[in-house]
Amino acid sequence: EKFQYSYLKHESIHFVDLKNYPNLQPADLEYRAKLVELIYCTEKTIFKRIDEFIMHASSENRENAHPFANYHLICQLSKKLFNNEFESDITKWKSVTPEMINKASLALFMIGTELLKAKPEREQIIEDIYTIN
Numbered sequence: 001e002k003f004q005y006s007y008l009k010h011e012s013i014h015f016v017d018l019k020n021y022p023n024l025q026p027a028d029l030e031y032r033a034k035l036v037e038l039i040y041c042t043e044k045t046i047f048k049r050i051d052e053f054i055m056h057a058s059s060e061n062r063e064n065a066h067p068f069a070n071y072h073l074i075c076q077l078s079k080k081l082f083n084n085e086f087e088s089d090i091t092k093w094k095s096v097t098p099e100m101i102n103k104a105s106l107a108l109f110m111i112g113t114e115l116l117k118a119k120p121e122r123e124q125i126i127e128d129i130y131t132i133n
Contacts, residue, residue: 009036021116023123027062030069031126032112038077038105046098050074051090072126073108080104 010033017029034053041049053074058067071086078087081096081104093101111132112125 009040010034012036021120021122023121024116024125025062025123026065027068027072028112028123028125030065031073032109034069034073035105035109035112038073039102039109041098041102043098046101047090047094050093050101054088054090057086069126072129076108076129077101077104080107 013033013036014029017024017032037049038046053070056067057071057074058064059071060067062068074088075086078084081087081100082092087093108129111129115125115128115132116122
């Protein structure tokens with residue numbers, strides 16, 4: 001599962017996004033790829049991935065694509081699932097089903113996709129998702 005979702009699907013969406021949205025910044029590319037991972041992860045790996053995203057999250061510098069994407073992904077999922085800003089307690093994450101995380105991740109991914117379809121030349125989506133979500 002780790003290879004199939006955390007590598008193949010993650011890298012595949014990069015390929016598709018770079019082709020369709022060549023101006024999209026690295027943090028936004030990573031954000032979308034990490035959402036794709038969570039759309040498909042099962043109970044076997046999903047909480048480990050969430051925990052990794054929490055532990056390696058930072059909003060300090062957009063240029064640090066992975067930590068920046070992790071931070072905003074956790075913020076936006078926390079808002080959807082727990083109605084709070086940033087849920088860092090993995091036991092609380094384990095109180096929701098993997099399917100709930102899959103569904104919330106898909107919803108965020110689709111919001112981003114709609115933003116990109118409406119304006120394929122856009123450079124960023126992360127911040128705009130807050131206004132819609």
